[in-house]
Amino acid sequence: MATDRRKLLKMGGMAAAAALAGCVGVEEQGTPTSGGSGGSDSENSGGGSTATQTTEPAVDPGTATTWYARSSAEGETLKTVIEQFNNQSRHTVDGSDLSDLEKKTQSAIPANQGPQIFEWAHDWVGDYYQRDFLSDQSGQLSVSMDTFTDAAAEAAQFDGAVVGLPFAAETVSLLYNKELVDTPPESVSEMVDVMEEHHDPSNGMYGLGYPLNAYFMSGFAQAYGGYYFDPDADEMLGLSNDETIDGFEFILDTLVPYMPNDTQYGPQAAAFSEGNAPFAINGPWFLGTAREKGVDVGVTKLPSLEGSSPSPYTGIQLWYFAKGMEESESDAAAAREFVEWYVTNEEQLMANAESHGFIPVLDSLAGDDNLPSAVQGFSQAVQQGVPMPTHPKMGSVWGPLETGFGKALDGNMSVNDAMVEAEETIRSNWD
Template sequence: MGQAEAQTFKNLIAEFEVEHPNIQIKMEYKASLETALQAAIPAGKGPDLFIWAHDWIGKFAEGGLLKPIDQYVESDPNYLNNLLPIAREAMQYKGHYYGVPFAAETMALIYNKNMVPNPPKNFDEMKQIMEKYYAPDKGKYGIASPVDPYSISAWTQAFGGYYFDDKTETPGLNDSRTVEGFKFFFNQIWPYMAHTTDANTQVSIFTDGNAPFLVDGPWIISNIKDAGVNFGVEPLPPIVVNGTTYYPRPYAGVKLIYVTANAPDNKMQAIWTFLKWFSGSDNVAVTLALQNGYVPVLKSVENNTDITSDPVLSAYMKALEHAYLMPKSVKMAAVWGPVTDAITAIIGGKKSIEQALQDAQNEALKAINGG
């Protein structure tokens, strides 16, 4: 978390303390957070709370480092009902709640308004625009995007496929729908891109005005603004195949405040008072959105004029509707490497898509099963 980002948190905490003078919150930085927490919490020296994305929830819960807060969360149905579904899903693991969500992030379509005055309503329109601008001999391309398992997940998971299913805790890389998604990316997107997997190069292609589209997350928006691009953001457009509509399903991450196993029982009511205030307050959500660019996860701010009048925030919030929550299981770690290897093999022409994904499935299963 950068200094400016952290200052917003400090200001909000100060507001909370004014409203709740009997509760004090101490916020501090910790280098190498995961290592520090895994050492401190078992020794009873760690914090009551910490901030990180939701994908740590599996390994931290399995390691006994978190404290369930079910009784507090479930005592207030209005709090839960006001969270977007993806945020409700992110805060729980194997039937227990271990923290509260306050923001999310996913991928969307960023477009250059000088090249694309009106964003495409579906993929066919998007493809026509990509074809129009694709001229690689002149350094021009139809679309730019980082090329890694996370960044292309929108397309590879569009037809019902998946890298990993959290419910069954199994990879689905050789599932026919995942294969279809990979074929879609490599047949319909990749041909219009610069053939490099360097993320900085891909972003530069867009910011330099050499592609009408960029597929990326809210974290890249400041770079685009700094480059002076006249841009807009929209959820990735639907794909219509033989009359059936499919929505791209990019991975999404949700920022949580976790409750550690160190949180004392006699402080839990105070802790919940803070957590509910921070994650359930419209004022906090809007402040984090406007000052830090965080995408809200509260239904109650979807129509807030500060959000609806910001095309970036509102677009990423809409994009969460079809996003695929990053798996929480510790076994998901076994998938990233094989998928990366599959992408490399496909791009290098060393394997067919089917073979690359079958090999990736085998490797992932081998790692999961301790092979």
């Protein structure tokens, strides 16, 4: 499900502190006022009295509440960034790292107990906007949407409303352990040769760590021209298309035999981060974890299949503007200032790229030759892929897809039958 995809993420190189002071405004104090100028006699006085000077009360700078879901490494870095912002800004940001962000936002926001801003990929935009969870801030922002790449700017908008600001692109790609892999594979056949060399489950070694959830599988599931969901197609659901079935069967037949038996995120990620697999298929959020474990990580695009190219879902990371923006103007101002600083600070964005493989979507940085090699590898994978649909119906696809694939993985159903059943469940949920 979407939650599984993103409970995984650090940010280092805090050289942005100096830039913060210049980007964050300072509250001006109230100015003295009087009945006349410079303390002269009031025109309405008898000539002996002087107007009394008063000071306007300072405006409440506000406190923005933000929620996010990151891995320990990325979470610690974001805490540092928030602390720097608070130390040098008239505003305050109060951040919370939540493991159940999707559930929490869906329960808290309708009850007016949610945050002003929260962080997630763009796939919630359509659903959350139509459920009145988000706030259109298009008339309140000082940052132009032209500041970002076209794809990023589009991802942050729905029906003409600006519901967030983007800061990074992401997708899953092929990670390799440089101590075990001399040259990254360009084709699946080359990848299989390396996996075969290292796969030895009896001694705790595997060929690949690959979490089998819907987002991670999308690259190969859609490699032969298939698709999960296309709101513009005559038939929106494509899970049972022959081309999509071929992609799922490729995963089962070619990749699963080289993976740990438990296909959940934790065991698959651990196989690579503990140095027990030459390859992983994962996203930029995983870089910090693998590096902390001492793995010398390389990143390259997903390898090609014979006559086909992987097409992974890509995401744009946003700071969403939640309905809580409309509860207090001072808190909303704090939220906007933090977000606008975060998404436009080039020094900070480059630090994110260096530490975590975040792919900048600020137009001035996108495609920069100075981006780290890992980011360039993920960028190539983004170019292979397609953006996740923001259509509200997409949210009903993830769960049944994963349930169906699980039945095929366990051998309880054929892939085709499992996906036909999944589509029936999805349509029933739509109704």
